[in-house]
Amino acid sequence: MINAADTAWMLTSTALVLLMTLPALGLFYGGLVQAKNILSVLVQCTAVAAMCSILWFAFGYSLSYSGDGDWLGDGAAFFLGNLARDTVRPGTHIPESVYVMFQMTFAVITPALIIGAYVERIRFAAVLLISALWLLIVYAPVAHWVWGGGWLAKMGVMDFAGGIVVHVTAGVSALVIAWMIAPRHEFPHGIRPPHAPWMVMVGASLLWVGWFGFNAGSAVSSGADAGMAMLATHLSAASATLAWMAIEWIKFGKPSLVGAVTGTIAGLATITPAAGVAGPLGAVLLGVAAGCVCYVAVWAVKRVMRVDDALDVLGVHGVGGAMGTMLLPFVSLAGAGGGHLNHAVGPQLQAQAIAVLAVALFSAIATFVITKLADRLVGLRVNLEHETQGLDFATHGETGYHVNR
Amino acid sequence: MINAADTAWMLTSTALVLLMTLPALGLFYGGLVQAKNILSVLVQCTAVAAMCSILWFAFGYSLSYSGDGDWLGDGAAFFLGNLARDTVRPGTHIPESVYVMFQMTFAVITPALIIGAYVERIRFAAVLLISALWLLIVYAPVAHWVWGGGWLAKMGVMDFAGGIVVHVTAGVSALVIAWMIAPRHEFPHGIRPPHAPWMVMVGASLLWVGWFGFNAGSAVSSGADAGMAMLATHLSAASATLAWMAIEWIKFGKPSLVGAVTGTIAGLATITPAAGVAGPLGAVLLGVAAGCVCYVAVWAVKRVMRVDDALDVLGVHGVGGAMGTMLLPFVSLAGAGGGHLNHAVGPQLQAQAIAVLAVALFSAIATFVITKLADRLVGLRVNLEHETQGLDFATHGETGYHVNR
């Protein structure tokens, strides 16, 4: 039976999570690229959001959340053909329409996160093709495994708001695509700095706010669980921000804005899987870990692996999400306010590890195939002239800033 | 009796709808004008929002929602003089204060939408005078007819969130004003491109998010109706975005950001009247229609009618709102999850048609008179020198961008 209060909070959470993609992620990513590519990033976010919404309605939701197969949902909810106005989503007290919509915002932002890997050089057709296939072939199954009653769920794996389903899948896939599409031609030395750090901060701030819906909304109810999830989310973001700033301040003597807000996102991605079991203290500690580890990860991908994951999707999201998933059992024990695990710490840790590895591996392989296919069908990269000219005009026929008379 | 859950959702919805005007609409419109007029658009949005809020408090709410006359409300609620802290709005379970406030955000955004018609050339005094008179002479009565128990309501006309009351009134009036104030002096060939497409996208994204409050909030309760309304709203926006992009891609080979998000707004305006009866499939189909029809409408107004409705208020909002209102009876039948009509399809369609025509006609005539009056009293246009110089400095004494040392 529908609980109007739970529904009120879930409607709000849905709006907050949509805000994360449009415009928050667009601004966060758009500010990091060069001025000549700002619009292309925004078109990519908009188009991926729109397209994945329709695909979610048509197939995704059904494949993830209909039926209880181990590996994949069934087709009963294709095109939401069986969704009556007042159906209640089993296991919750909210209308299924709200559950579909809330989950849709997750299905939208996950492929959108991957955009950060291939900006400034990809063909627009490849963006659409890869995102579409990826949603159905990678995201939908994994969502089913972890949240839809699939094999990982049955194993007792815990992923409150998407450390595995969202961040590990997106992060690993981002690395694969970034590696396959090859670096931007100026990489690593000729790359220009972020064209609008202020825009990066605005995007990060809206992501922070939106993440309250992402994590606290994942309680799918209004009450103590949502409350503690929000508190944990906020504290992790805050301590990760401080950690990243501290590192830069010590290393370079200049704590930067881009650095600080990158820390914020790292803290948010890391607490995501653990938001349901972390108490305040656990969240603060996890945030510190997030700031430090992701800082190193970002550096390692660029300098050691030499992959041009342009906006650090793996380093920030992938690594953060995986770390949070693995540390979750310990975090739940730190201080007051922690939640219950499905298993004792040892077995839980094992389940978490299996999940991370299995999903990472699956994402990598599937994404490799999808990207190869896209390369065949439409080609991955624009030509050098267009890359130099900038995608805004080359691909979309527009100019980002017309401030001159 | 007050339902706290419904109230919680309506409080949230109110915040979301205010967000649509400030800053969303300001950014959406501001990015489309030239850099020298960006501030004037933002002042206009701010001033109209503030002024119409006060007028709504003083007269508007009472004229729309107090008493059940066929044509107009009564004066019982002037200055909200009869509003006790805990009055419940009849027919709902929320405090009347919340109902007043929620409706106020609608009364604010509707005249603000019209701004798009006359930007870059209007006198600020004319903006205020026209908006004030328009709110009381056009919006308040029409709101009463459709939502306040007036003659159209009695006829069983359905307009869930304002296809008629908001979009038809604003769209038609915009055309009339744009035609009376005459085109910008460079129209049609010397017009400069949007000075900040990125800003247009940010505005559109916030409008998308805010529209969840606009449409799902129009259920005036938290539950299945709000849930389905939000789902329908989102799907229509998504499919309209894709439709507009597809058209541009095919026609010009370059899908643009401004185009994509214009499609988004078209999809949102079109689903608005139907959000209460559309199921997911109906919403997707309606969105496709929105993208295609509004694309043509925008072109027709500029090229065929040769009216300088600068930011396409009629083409996007007017046409979208009218189309959604007319297609509503059919949409309700498409697929699962649809809602009930007041009449059988035929009679319902007839009622909808009568409402659209009557309101369009009334809006056109009343706006004509109001604009003539404003022309007499304060004059409609700034002089050519000020138009060339830009309204930011000429009218408001400010400069939009001081990036130089």
Added chain:
Amino acid sequence: MINAADTAWMLTSTALVLLMTLPALGLFYGGLVQAKNILSVLVQCTAVAAMCSILWFAFGYSLSYSGDGDWLGDGAAFFLGNLARDTVRPGTHIPESVYVMFQMTFAVITPALIIGAYVERIRFAAVLLISALWLLIVYAPVAHWVWGGGWLAKMGVMDFAGGIVVHVTAGVSALVIAWMIAPRHEFPHGIRPPHAPWMVMVGASLLWVGWFGFNAGSAVSSGADAGMAMLATHLSAASATLAWMAIEWIKFGKPSLVGAVTGTIAGLATITPAAGVAGPLGAVLLGVAAGCVCYVAVWAVKRVMRVDDALDVLGVHGVGGAMGTMLLPFVSLAGAGGGHLNHAVGPQLQAQAIAVLAVALFSAIATFVITKLADRLVGLRVNLEHETQGLDFATHGETGYHVNR
């Protein structure tokens, strides 16, 4: 016992108030400074938000809201060590986790408001040190006095959402710091105009929306009180906006955007303490007073006191908050919908006056000491070369706008 509906609204309010600091206040302040200092303002907002969140978790909450001493809370809730997942906050029907989080957003924005006083010339280390000490030495005690059951609460002082606790403390402290750090070297004649008025408006708009959570959320419940608080908040903002615009229009013939939205913020700060007792009419009148009085106050601080409170924190927030606190008893009587006072008007007025004076005095003295200390330990100002170069690069190593090829 937890009420899910109240909780839903408080979760939403918390998100709205966080939005006020990140990014709203950042944009509002950032647009007012020169282009070469935009990033520094944003870093300051981000860092203060993150740091004060951690301090609130560690000490602040406990010092403000644990125990019922006259002067200060106890240490029982340090590090939220006693916070179980489902504890209910006494006197409310929401989980304490939500109460902690909601109050945290207040503890974050109040020191952030002060940033406006010292921008464009302060050392980053001083920002952190001053904010940290200020939170614990000024904010926490005053919050306890007024909201935590301290001596002012016992005296029946009324401050619904922070006229005293937030705006008087921040405003007075801002003046003290601005005076101690000395003016920017071009003050008063060489100061450059706001580099991005559009950004100021976007920030102000988001502040307006967020303030719905700030004020209506201060009802700590979903219902008539929250509803009337939101209505009053909105009307005061609207009338203050119009008042400020009217003054500029009459005085200079050019109503400016920056002026209009400054009026908005003045109206919001002024209604804050009175949002619990003001009816619609009272709110409108209070807004008009806010617009006029704050306009004069801003001018007086700059021209008469000649203090470089750069972004007018005292003139807008301090004066507004104090005025609202003092006029509250009368406002409650204006028109329908007003709330009850704790005392008759006379005694209530007296209590309010005592509170304002005591808090102002305490804030001034404590801030003086804190600032002196900060000067000793890390120094207050950057050197002239860095000030000329701009803090973005000098302190944070970044450039705000890289629009050039």
Added chain:
Amino acid sequence: MKLVTAIIQPHRLDSVRQALTDIGINGLTITEVRGYGRQKGHTEIYRGAEYTISFTPKLKIEVALADDRVDDAISAITQAARTGKVGDGKIFVFELLAAQRVRTGETGDDAL
């Protein structure tokens, strides 16, 4: 060859370009500049405080041309740029020792 440089009001750009193309001059380079002269700039008021903006936005137009085209160019620009208000700008003429087209390496008048 000569280089004719004109400082003009930004909004006159289109008509000046038109005037030049009308007399067969099809190449030019423009630069956003800010000027100071008899026209003394303006003041902006924010929150009651006055800010003096001493420089006015102008556009600089540079045209390289053969010696015999200079007079036509000057009069074309003058007519197209003139509004009669203080701040209309100036025209300056410089000797151009050599010119070369990057693409082809052509030099002298052929490069223009």
Added chain:
Amino acid sequence: MKLVTAIIQPHRLDSVRQALTDIGINGLTITEVRGYGRQKGHTEIYRGAEYTISFTPKLKIEVALADDRVDDAISAITQAARTGKVGDGKIFVFELLAAQRVRTGETGDDAL
């Protein structure tokens, strides 16, 4: 007539303009430029990666004046613009063949 061009540090603009007005030179045009020279630009660090910004923001000041004012102008600018740091900039002098005021058509020194 001559055209004196100075590349200066942006923050010296006001004092340079002052210095010029003090010696009765009331017209000039400025341009935002970026310079490269002994002063080698700077690096910015984002997410641990270094970005080299080789060009430094400078302002170019152009003053057209009568031959006999050139020396005063140069020394006025030099004094006002000098900070003693690498990157203070350069002054260049060019021959100005002709000048005309758009508004009035005045030519030569009267145009300045």
Added chain:
Amino acid sequence: MKLVTAIIQPHRLDSVRQALTDIGINGLTITEVRGYGRQKGHTEIYRGAEYTISFTPKLKIEVALADDRVDDAISAITQAARTGKVGDGKIFVFELLAAQRVRTGETGDDAL
């Protein structure tokens, strides 16, 4: 001394600067300009309406140097800036009467 001015495609900047430093020219000033010539600009389409952008972004490079360096500079720039497409730009050479370094007051070639 001479002043060599080159209008180039913005994205050739780095290679041009490289080419100049390779031949020992270590100072230059660049300006964002917009150009018009055989390359006719482009059109952008918003909501189905065409907008003509007649001017193309270019960069102007100014290098002051001793007379004997001019030819090397010109050929260095030409090679580095050439892409073979219409719009590659022009090089102009002007006589430089005097040069002075603000910081030290050095004049002539030493100032460069």
